[in-house]
Amino acid sequence: xxxxxxxxxxxxxxxxxxxxxxxxxxxxxxxxxxxxxxxxxxxxxxxxxxxxxxxxxxxxxxxxxxxxxxxxxxxxxxxxxxxxxxxxxxxxxxxxxxxxxxxxxxxxxxxxxxxxxxxxxxxxxxxxxxxxxxxxxxxxxxxxxxxxxxxxxxxxxxxxxxxxxxxxxxxxxxxxxxxxxxxxxxxxxxxxxxxxxxxxxxxxxxxxxxxxxxxxxxxxxxxxxxxxxxxxxxxxxxxxxxxxxxxxxxxxxxxxxxxxxxxxxxxxxxxxxxxxxxxxxxxxxxxxxxxxxxxxxxxxxxxxxxxxxxxxxxxxxxxxxxxxxxxxxxxxxxxxxxxxxxxxxxxxxxxxxxxxxxxxxxxxxxxxxxxxxxxxxxxxxxxxxxxxxxxxxxxxxxxxxxxxxxxxxxxxxxxxxxxxxxxxxxxxxxxx
Amino acid sequence: xxxxxxxxxxxxxxxxxxxxxxxxxxxxxxxxxxxxxxxxxxxxxxxxxxxxxxxxxxxxxxxxxxxxxxxxxxxxxxxxxxxxxxxxxxxxxxxxxxxxxxxxxxxxxxxxxxxxxxxxxxxxxxxxxxxxxxxxxxxxxxxxxxxxxxxxxxxxxxxxxxxxxxxxxxxxxxxxxxxxxxxxxxxxxxxxxxxxxxxxxxxxxxxxxxxxxxxxxxxxx
Numbered sequence: 001x002x003x004x005x006x007x008x009x010x011x012x013x014x015x016x017x018x019x020x021x022x023x024x025x026x027x028x029x030x031x032x033x034x035x036x037x038x039x040x041x042x043x044x045x046x047x048x049x050x051x052x053x054x055x056x057x058x059x060x061x062x063x064x065x066x067x068x069x070x071x072x073x074x075x076x077x078x079x080x081x082x083x084x085x086x087x088x089x090x091x092x093x094x095x096x097x098x099x100x101x102x103x104x105x106x107x108x109x110x111x112x113x114x115x116x117x118x119x120x121x122x123x124x125x126x127x128x129x130x131x132x133x134x135x136x137x138x139x140x141x142x143x144x145x146x147x148x149x150x151x152x153x154x155x156x157x158x159x160x161x162x163x164x165x166x167x168x169x170x171x172x173x174x175x176x177x178x179x180x181x182x183x184x185x186x187x188x189x190x191x192x193x194x195x196x197x198x199x200x201x202x203x204x205x206x207x208x209x210x211x212x213x214x215x216x217x218x219x220x221x222x223x224x225x226x227x228x229x230x231x232x233x234x235x236x237x238x239x240x241x242x243x244x245x246x247x248x249x250x251x252x253x254x255x256x257x258x259x260x261x262x263x264x265x266x267x268x269x270x271x272x273x274x275x276x277x278x279x280x281x282x283x284x285x286x287x288x289x290x291x292x293x294x295x296x297x298x299x300x301x302x303x304x305x306x307x308x309x310x311x312x313x314x315x316x317x318x319x320x321x322x323x324x325x326x327x328x329x330x331x332x333x334x335x336x337x338x339x340x341x342x343x344x345x346x347x348x349x350x351x352x353x354x355x356x357x358x359x360x361x362x363x364x365x366x367x368x369x370x371x372x373x374x375x376x377x378x379x380x381x382x383x384x385x386x387x388x389x390x391x392x393x394x395x396x397x398x399x400x401x402x403x404x405x406x407x408x409x410x411x412x413x414x415x416x417x418x419x420x421x422x423x424x425x426x427x428x429x430x431x432x
Numbered sequence: 433x434x435x436x437x438x439x440x441x442x443x444x445x446x447x448x449x450x451x452x453x454x455x456x457x458x459x460x461x462x463x464x465x466x467x468x469x470x471x472x473x474x475x476x477x478x479x480x481x482x483x484x485x486x487x488x489x490x491x492x493x494x495x496x497x498x499x500x501x502x503x504x505x506x507x508x509x510x511x512x513x514x515x516x517x518x519x520x521x522x523x524x525x526x527x528x529x530x531x532x533x534x535x536x537x538x539x540x541x542x543x544x545x546x547x548x549x550x551x552x553x554x555x556x557x558x559x560x561x562x563x564x565x566x567x568x569x570x571x572x573x574x575x576x577x578x579x580x581x582x583x584x585x586x587x588x589x590x591x592x593x594x595x596x597x598x599x600x601x602x603x604x605x606x607x608x609x610x611x612x613x614x615x616x617x618x619x620x621x622x623x624x625x626x627x628x629x630x631x632x633x634x635x636x637x638x639x640x641x642x643x644x645x646x647x648x649x650x651x652x653x
Contacts, residue, residue, distance in 0.1 A: 049554055076556035086551030090569045090645045100555050132645040148555075158554075 001027035001188050002048060002156065007057035009043050009213070017043040018213035021057070025205070030182060030189045032203035034196055035236070040213030041192045045158050048190060049078045061156065076100055079149030079157040079187070083165050085141040087133040093119065093144055094129035100151035118147040123177060139170035146178070150185075159191045163198065175201060196237055200225070200244065208233050222248040246359060249322035251315050255358050256339050256348025264289055264304050268297045278334030281308055286345035288314060291334050309333040318342040326355050434612060441615045448616075452601075456623060458518075459600025463587035464631070466522045470529030470582060471575075477530075478537025479563065488538060492531075499531040503592045511596060521593035528589065529582040536578025540571025573646045576639040583635065584628045591624060601627075 002025040009018040018040040025031045033041040046052040047059050050071045059066050066074055087096050094115045095102075101111035119129060122143040133141055142162060149157055163171045163178075179202065182189065193199055199206050200221040208216045208224065210232050217229040225245035228234035238244070260276040264283055271279045271294055281289045281303045290308025297306060312331035315324040317339050329337035329352040336349040350358075445452070481488035506524035514520045544567045552566045591602030599606070601620040608617035640647075 051550070051554060072556040072558045074556075075554055078554075080551065080554035082547050082551060082554075084545075084547045086545070086547035088548060088552070088566060088570075089545075090566075090572075090643065103556050103561075134645065134647075145551075151555075 001025055001062060002190065003060045003063075004044070004047075005058045005060070007044075007047060007054045007059060009040070009047065009052060010055045016040075016213055017052075018047070018054070021213070021215055023207060023215060023218060025188065025190060027188050028186045029204035030191055030202055032191045032193060032199040032206045033209060034193055034199040034203075034206055035209030035216070036211055037194060039209035039211050041194075041207075041209050042160055043213070044209075045160055045190055045192045048156070048158055049075045049080060076103055076152060077154050077156070079151070079154045081142075081145045081149045081157065081159040081162040083161040085133070085138075085145035087141055087144055087148070089133050091132075092129065093124070093131050093133065093136070096133065096144055097147045097151060099148055100154075104152055114151070115147070118150055119144075121150070121181070122147045137170075138166045139174060142166060142174060143177075146181070155188055157187045157189045159189060161193055162191075164193070164195070171198075178202065200247075208236060243323065243326070246323035246326060247321045249359060251320040251322055251325045251339065252317045253358075254317075254322060254325055254339070254350060254355060256350050257354075259336060259349035261286075261346055261349070262303060265302055267302050268300060268306070271297060271303060278336070279303070280334070280336075280338065280346065280349065281306075282346055285343070288338050288340065288346050291332070293333075311338060314338040314340045316340055316342070317347055322355065322359050325350070326352060326359075329355055437614065439614050440618055444615045445619055452619070452623070455601050455603055455620075456627065459587070459590055459602075459624065460627060462518060462521055462590045462593060462598065462600045463525070463627070464583060466525035466586050467529055467579060467583045469522070469526040470533050471579065473526070474530055474533035474537050475568070475575075478534050478541065481534065481538050482541040492535060495527075495531040495534050498527045503528075503589060504595060507593070507596050516596050516598065518598050520596055521590065521598045525586050525589055529586060532582045532585075533575070533578050536575050537571065540574035540578075541567055543574050544570045569643075572643050573639060576635060576642075580632050580635050583631050587628045587631060588624060591620075 594602035604616035604620035
């Protein structure tokens with residue numbers, strides 16, 4: 001789809017922004033370019049729509065050298081979203097979104113109709129159409145920026161740190177919304193960020209750049225976390241990549257055991273008879289209610305009479321990741337993670353040791369694939385390997401779970417209390 | 433002033449209403465056409481200065497030097513070519529507006545946020561289209577601020593043109609001095625001030641209508 005062939009960008013003052021980059025981006029996927037500042041990721045992005053002309057090499061779009069097309073014409077077919085939205089302050093929201101259709105000569109009426117559809121698509125109320133950009137919040141402006149980029153339904157979207165200038169909560173919303181949109185639209189997206197967490201969350205494939213405009217690694221997020229090509233990538237990806245790659249492991253594959261589960265109507269004597277330090281009380285539908293410490297049980301009565309310790313949180317076999325499961329184990333008073341099925345009924349329990357043993361099995365990749373952590377010489381989108389998308393995995397990686405384009409499993413909270421998991425825990429250890 | 437002569441003889445004003453209206457019209461023409469011409473010159477000149485920054489300092493210096501030449505001297509120079517006509521007044525007044533308008537056009541274009549310019553380019557605006565449809569409209573508030581200053585000063589400067597017989601309401605000032613008769617002097621002066629104020633108010637109103645998007649500026653961001 002988008003192919004960089006030995007592309008370099010040198011400036012007259014001697015700096016090299018991009019150095020002999022060869023990269024092929026798959027159609028219909030999100031490719032994230034990530035790296036420290038000055039690594040050439042934005043320059044690379046801008047070479048796609050000729051905002052920057054390469055000093056050497058060629059960039060081609062669908063097999064065609066982009067220099068064959070006049071720059072303005074090329075750009076009308078490529079959506080572009082930037083950090084501060086860059087909305088036209090003198091035009092209404094509706095007219096901002098209608099910009100490219102108007103440039104393409106659609107006529108005002110048709111362009112505005114299209115713009116109204118796009119506003120709806122990005123989740124903005126129709127009442128905003130007549131407003132001016134200064135009347136919108138940063139997050140809303142960014143949504144308009146996305147809508148505007150989609151104006152003429154371009155097959156390619158370039159996004160340059162589009163969510164960096166908004167607060168973390170809004171950023172999370174925008175990211176989720178963005179993934180939802182992409183599921184619907186299947187655009188070929190090139191996304192620049194300096195935030196590795198964002199890259200891992202959004203990318204089907206990630207290109208890690210190092211200072212000096214060299215490609216350090218081009219791979220799927222899972223493989224980037226599991227097999228960083230070198231110390232630079234390992235450092236950039238962060239200290240806790242072991243934990244974070246669990247986001248790509250489905251909780252449904254984890255082994256659970258029955259564990260000390262009793263209906264809340266069971267007698268205290270029955271709980272003691274299990275000979276376990278903690279007993280999980282469940283209701284009639286096997287939904288978990290809480291943990292009872294056996295040492296603190298009264299002499300008689302049922303579990304219903306006992307003050308239960310809160311669950312911490314449970315994890316869902318239907319949607320959560322192994323990361324949520326491990327977190328549940330760590331937060332549980334009994335040190336046992338409670339797995340629930342789609343109905344919220346207890347499916348079983350496991351402690352952190354049992355979980356980690358299972359994760360090691362499921363995430364281990366045979367070292368026979370030493371050729372795959374692609375480097376600058378011949379980087380081809382892992383997802384673009386012929387047949388790979390259908391087959392699930394390239395040959396030689398039988399142990400790797402999930403599709404190449406797998407995203408972190410981000411299920412809702414389990415049946416238990418508030419979720420405490422999330423990227424917050426990962427912030428401290430980032431090697432930037 | 434003669435003894436017993438009041439500052440304003442209202443009867444005189446009543447007798448000269450038609451004439452006053454005529455000279456007011458002439459005064460407006462002499463004061464505002466130069467602003468229009470100045471704008472027509474300043475916009476391309478300012479765009480040039482914005483595009484090639486090295487053009488700006490010499491251009492600004494030239495405009496300021498022009499502004500420093502006394503109007504009387506300029507009138508005398510142009511009288512040789514354009515005679516005792518309105519043009520002889522309007523040409524210097526046009527030149528005077530440049531020292532205000534050129535920097536305002538340059539500042540106005542510089543006020544276009546960089547992301548906006550980039551977004552326009554990235555969406556496929558050609559250079560001309562980008563300037564006309566995006567950059568100039570965004571420059572309007574700053575340019576209008578310059579136009580207000582230029583218009584007010586131009587309107588008050590017109591009276592000097594009376595030295596070559598083309599001063600709009602300035603006519604009454606010289607007449608009043610010659611006749612030692614204060615009424616026309618005061619009437620003309622007040623009228624000129626009112627014209628300047630009214631023009632300024634109209635420009636503010638025009639800008640409000642022209643740029644509804646700029647109202648929240650400063651309050652946010």
